[in-house]
Amino acid sequence: MMxxxxxxxxxxxxxxxxxxxxxxxxxxxGYGIFDFLRVSRNVxxxxxxxxxxxxxxxxxxxxxxxxxxxxxxxxxFHLIRENNLQTSGIRLILTGGASPDGYQIIEPALxxxxxxxxxxxxxxAMQGIHLLTYPFQRQLPQAKTxxxxxxxxxxxxxxxxxxxxxxxxxxxxxxxxxRSNIFIVTKQGTLATPxxxxxxxxxxxxxxxxxxxxxxxVEERDISLDDIKTAQEAFITxxxxxxVPVRQVDNIHLPPLEQASVTRRLxxxxxxxxxxxxxxx
Amino acid sequence: MMxxxxxxxxxxxxxxxxxxxxxxxxxxxGYGIFDFLRVSRNVxxxxxxxxxxxxxxxxxxxxxxxxxxxxxxxxxFHLIRENNLQTSGIRLILTGGASPDGYQIIEPALxxxxxxxxxxxxxxAMQGIHLLTYPFQRQLPQAKTxxxxxxxxxxxxxxxxxxxxxxxxxxxxxxxxxRSNIFIVTKQGTLATPxxxxxxxxxxxxxxxxxxxxxxxVEERDISLDDIKTAQEAFITxxxxxxVPVRQVDNIHLPPLEQASVTRRLxxxxxxxxxxxxxxx
Numbered sequence: 001m002m003x004x005x006x007x008x009x010x011x012x013x014x015x016x017x018x019x020x021x022x023x024x025x026x027x028x029x030g031y032g033i034f035d036f037l038r039v040s041r042n043v044x045x046x047x048x049x050x051x052x053x054x055x056x057x058x059x060x061x062x063x064x065x066x067x068x069x070x071x072x073x074x075x076x077f078h079l080i081r082e083n084n085l086q087t088s089g090i091r092l093i094l095t096g097g098a099s100p101d102g103y104q105i106i107e108p109a110l111x112x113x114x115x116x117x118x119x120x121x122x123x124x125a126m127q128g129i130h131l132l133t134y135p136f137q138r139q140l141p142q143a144k145t146x147x148x149x150x151x152x153x154x155x156x157x158x159x160x161x162x163x164x165x166x167x168x169x170x171x172x173x174x175x176x177x178x179r180s181n182i183f184i185v186t187k188q189g190t191l192a193t194p195x196x197x198x199x200x201x202x203x204x205x206x207x208x209x210x211x212x213x214x215x216x217x218v219e220e221r222d223i224s225l226d227d228i229k230t231a232q233e234a235f236i237t238x239x240x241x242x243x244v245p246v247r248q249v250d251n252i253h254l255p256p257l258e259q260a261s262v263t264r265r266l267x268x269x270x271x272x273x274x275x276x277x278x279x280x281x
Numbered sequence: 282m283m284x285x286x287x288x289x290x291x292x293x294x295x296x297x298x299x300x301x302x303x304x305x306x307x308x309x310x311g312y313g314i315f316d317f318l319r320v321s322r323n324v325x326x327x328x329x330x331x332x333x334x335x336x337x338x339x340x341x342x343x344x345x346x347x348x349x350x351x352x353x354x355x356x357x358f359h360l361i362r363e364n365n366l367q368t369s370g371i372r373l374i375l376t377g378g379a380s381p382d383g384y385q386i387i388e389p390a391l392x393x394x395x396x397x398x399x400x401x402x403x404x405x406a407m408q409g410i411h412l413l414t415y416p417f418q419r420q421l422p423q424a425k426t427x428x429x430x431x432x433x434x435x436x437x438x439x440x441x442x443x444x445x446x447x448x449x450x451x452x453x454x455x456x457x458x459x460r461s462n463i464f465i466v467t468k469q470g471t472l473a474t475p476x477x478x479x480x481x482x483x484x485x486x487x488x489x490x491x492x493x494x495x496x497x498x499v500e501e502r503d504i505s506l507d508d509i510k511t512a513q514e515a516f517i518t519x520x521x522x523x524x525v526p527v528r529q530v531d532n533i534h535l536p537p538l539e540q541a542s543v544t545r546r547l548x549x550x551x552x553x554x555x556x557x558x559x560x561x562x
Contacts, residue, residue: 006303008303015303015304016302018304019300019301019303020300020301020303020305021297021299021300022287022289022296022299022300022301022374022392022394023296023299023394024301024308025433026308026311027301027305027307027308027313027374027376027427028315028372028374028427028429029427029428029429029430029432029433030307030311030426030427030428030429030430031429031430031433031434032308032311034309061434062434062437091309093303093308095308096433103432103433103436104436105433111303113303113304139430139431140430140431140434145311145430146308146309146310146311147311147430148309148310148311148312148384149310149311149420149421150420150421151310151384152306152310152312152377152384152386153312153342153343153421155384155385156343
């Protein structure tokens with residue numbers, strides 16, 4: 001198979017030749033942000049939301065983006081046409097750039113990479129996942145930084161303990177999974193999701209909108225470990241995974257997934273929205 | 282001037298051509314460690330201590346090193362001979378390596394970079410620095426990771442507030458500066474330095490040894506913000522800067538540096554040790 005083309009160092013080149021200077025602050029000091037969006041039938045989903053967040057992350061991290069917003073769109077659509085992968089993920093990466101003293105930001109570096117991705121099959125996704133909670137708070141959580149040190153470091157622990165993903169919490173309050181947002185449905189049927197110390201996902205935003213349109217009562221608020229362990233339903237959201245129900249948190253089993261009617265309704269609404277956005281007509 | 286040669290991607294090449302795959306976990310997920318040592322008169326100072334710590338950091342981060350210890354020494358001495366920079370810094374970098382799914386560690390990547398560095402001139406160093414305290418705790422502090430997100434992010438704040446460097450603290454206890462260890466000398470003449478939630482520096486280790494040999498009483502223990510603000514002397518240590526006295530912490534001026542007799546004695550002892558290690562005979 002042809003290697004997909006990507007954008008790095010201000011040029012288009014095959015992904016296996018795309019690189020970053022060893023002196024880039026993204027390498028030397030882990031100083032970078034990114035955004036990741038899914039492309040379905042060659043349509044970049046929620047592109048403007050992702051660009052908004054990319055610019056927001058850059059601003060939080062005081063990184064200037066060396067391209068106009070239209071310039072980024074042009075690169076992105078060039079990759080989509082050129083690679084024609086149909087179903088894929090596109091990653092925008094902005095790192096601190098090469099720095100003579102290894103500390104000072106001079107000129108940030110923009111890279112854009114497109115790769116085939118696998119979203120979980122619908123059936124598998126709806127079997128639900130087992131979350132293990134872990135006490136941790138990300139640095140600058142309102143920015144989508146490249147700091148996944150803890151998430152990668154915890155992978156052996158996660159596998160050893162039979163979990164599918166990690167749920168971070170601090171001072172008794174849950175925040176997010178490393179690559180997903182978390183939602184619960186209370187026994188009273190209210191949809192609730194954390195609002196502070198976490199990254200605001202694009203799928204999270206769509207789900208909140210869809211819930212509002214469906215007349216589901218919605219709360220963005222602090223959620224405790226106890227709240228999720230006594231919830232009627234829980235699910236995670238991400239651009240790659242869409243909506244995936246949670247069946248277990250640590251050693252607590254949530255009610256059977258057949259009863260997860262709010263999760264299922266939002267899942268169907270989300271697939272419908274995606275179909276609409278990617279239909280040719 | 283010729284560009285120094287470095288080692289990256291299993292080959293020797295000019296530093297401006299040395300790079301890391303855009304798919305390396307060091308770029309994508311900020312997952313990497315490093316060590317940094319000073320070279321004086323082409324002698325790599327405290328090399329075995331730095332290699333010990335490099336292996337320790339790798340073990341903490343569950344990264345395998347794709348070279349033997351002797352292999353690393355060989356590369357390092359090859360660079361020193363080839364570049365002949367006399368006074369320089371050598372950085373060993375180990376990143377997670379290219380990962381097909383952007384998450385799983387397959388084969389870590391080793392890079393070794395040599396660059397000219399400036400240590401502060403003796404006179405300037407002895408004028409002392411102004412530390413600003415900031416509440417923060419590094420992730421996996423016992424490993425020398427590439428996570429300097431907070432340190433880089435705080436640079437504009439540091440400059441705006443007239444500080445020279447940052448001192449991290451948490452729950453009232455100080456830990457370290459982003460690239461240095463911190464010591465205090467109490468009014469009773471005891472030398473004390475934090476022992477937990479921080480990285481154990483190689484210069485720190487040498488200073489503790491030198492202090493013991495000089496009959497100075499030494500304590501490795503928790504040190505509070507109040508302890509440092511009421512200290513008789515304070516200084517930071519690092520491989521680049523050796524020993525630099527602290528004249529001010531936030532708005533508190535420490536006693537005049539002319540009275541910093543312990544700091545000065547250790548500084549002279551350290552320079553003497555370095556002279557001995559780098560003398561031709």
